[in-house]
Amino acid sequence: MTDLPHTERSPLRSLAHHIWTQERVWLVCIAVLAAVAALDAPLAVTSVQFTATNLLDVAPFLILSIEVAAYAGATGADGLIARAFTGSPAVMIAIAALAGGVSPFCSCGVIPLIAALLAMGVPLSAVMAFWLASPVMDPPMFVLTTGVLGVEFAVAKTIAAVGLGVFGGIIVYLLSRAGALADPLRDGVGNGGCGASKVRTSHPVVWAFWHDKTRSAKFLREAAKTTIFLTKWLTLAFLLESLMLAWIPAETVTRALGGSGLAPIGIATLVGPAYLNGYAALPLVGGLSGQGMAPGAGLSFLVAGGVTSLPAAIAVWALVKRPVFALYIGIALTGSFASGLLFQLWASL
Numbered sequence: 348m349t350d351l352p353h354t355e356r357s358p359l360r361s362l363a364h365h366i367w368t369q370e371r372v373w374l375v376c377i378a379v380l381a382a383v384a385a386l387d388a389p390l391a392v393t394s395v396q397f398t399a400t401n402l403l404d405v406a407p408f409l410i411l412s413i414e415v416a417a418y419a420g421a422t423g424a425d426g427l428i429a430r431a432f433t434g435s436p437a438v439m440i441a442i443a444a445l446a447g448g449v450s451p452f453c454s455c456g457v458i459p460l461i462a463a464l465l466a467m468g469v470p471l472s473a474v475m476a477f478w479l480a481s482p483v484m485d486p487p488m489f490v491l492t493t494g495v496l497g498v499e500f501a502v503a504k505t506i507a508a509v510g511l512g513v514f515g516g517i518i519v520y521l522l523s524r525a526g527a528l529a530d531p532l533r534d535g536v537g538n539g540g541c542g543a544s545k546v547r548t549s550h551p552v553v554w555a556f557w558h559d560k561t562r563s564a565k566f567l568r569e570a571a572k573t574t575i576f577l578t579k580w581l582t583l584a585f586l587l588e589s590l591m592l593a594w595i596p597a598e599t600v601t602r603a604l605g606g607s608g609l610a611p612i613g614i615a616t617l618v619g620p621a622y623l624n625g626y627a628a629l630p631l632v633g634g635l636s637g638q639g640m641a642p643g644a645g646l647s648f649l650v651a652g653g654v655t656s657l658p659a660a661i662a663v664w665a666l667v668k669r670p671v672f673a674l675y676i677g678i679a680l681t682g683s684f685a686s687g688l689l690f691q692l693w694a695s696l
Contacts, residue, residue: 372579376586383590390593397589398582401658405581409459413573416463421556421566436520439473444512447480448505457481458662459573465532471671472520479679480512482653495633500642503693507650507686514685515678522674531671580665584658591657611644612687616680619652620660628652643691651683 384391418424433439450457457478464474484492484505492501522528556562619628632645655676664672 372583376583379586393593394586394589398585401585402578402581409577412457412459413570416459416573417566417570419463420569421562422554423552436470436472439470440476440513440516440520443473443476444480444509444516447477447512448484448509450481450485458577458666462532462573462666470523471528471531472516472523475519475675476512476516478675479515479654479682480508482659483508483511483650491629495629496636496645500646503646503690504649507646507690511650511654511679511682511686514682518678519674528671528674531667533666533668576665577662580662581658584661588657609688611641612647612684612691615644615648615687616651616684619648619650619683620655620657641691642694643687646690647683647687650686651680654679654683
């Protein structure tokens, strides 16, 4: 039987294939902006400004987390960090959730650390606990929440953050024991995606890695790779968020979150991720609470918005495989709804 001749791609087709596979996120951003500019030029300008402003706002957290992750890899300290997560799963999950509840990282800034932890071999259950708790509360957020909504609400939000982390960690642990959720990272992210299988064997730690050319090159390579990866996905996320804010005004959200019973809590859980997150949501919730919004709906709105905001969700989508992403969304929304429901029951006592 004669072998069929091998057909090589033309240089033009190869270039097009490379651009689409490597730069398709930028191409989508350009296409979205072009479409918006054709329909509403001022909105396109506003969207660019919104995207740039949010990228600058989140940059300090991203730079810190990227440098921490790259430093751990370059020095060999990743093995030490991974070994710190060995032991009782219940203890690991509890510690990770508590650490997430007091960490200063936002829902986007925590992404590089999550990728690094998974690549180190830290169990997905502990990582998920940290992942879910971290964006909901941190010390500055606690102070601001107390000032806007009161200390009771701030304490409830803190408990919700840690509780959500523990809840998610337990669910992931049970699924992992059943043989699910192996290799959570997408191919090409971290060390190829086999982070949940086992803790990596550590190499000698060289804290002053800059004296070693190989380690310095690894630091720069990993930092640049992660920066480019997050910048393009967050650009798309903030661009889409700007359009959502323009097309879903605050008045619509206000009307949707009014009333009593389970419906406002459920609606708040679904609207929170799509509309606002973090500090920007506090004044809105404060105003709605003054108009009689149920406290449970306010808590669900803030928790869901913090964990699964549009920028964070898109970054997670780019980072992990689809089953892990679906689980992350499901746990976040379920936990947010349960937090709001429990807080509503507490407030009605």
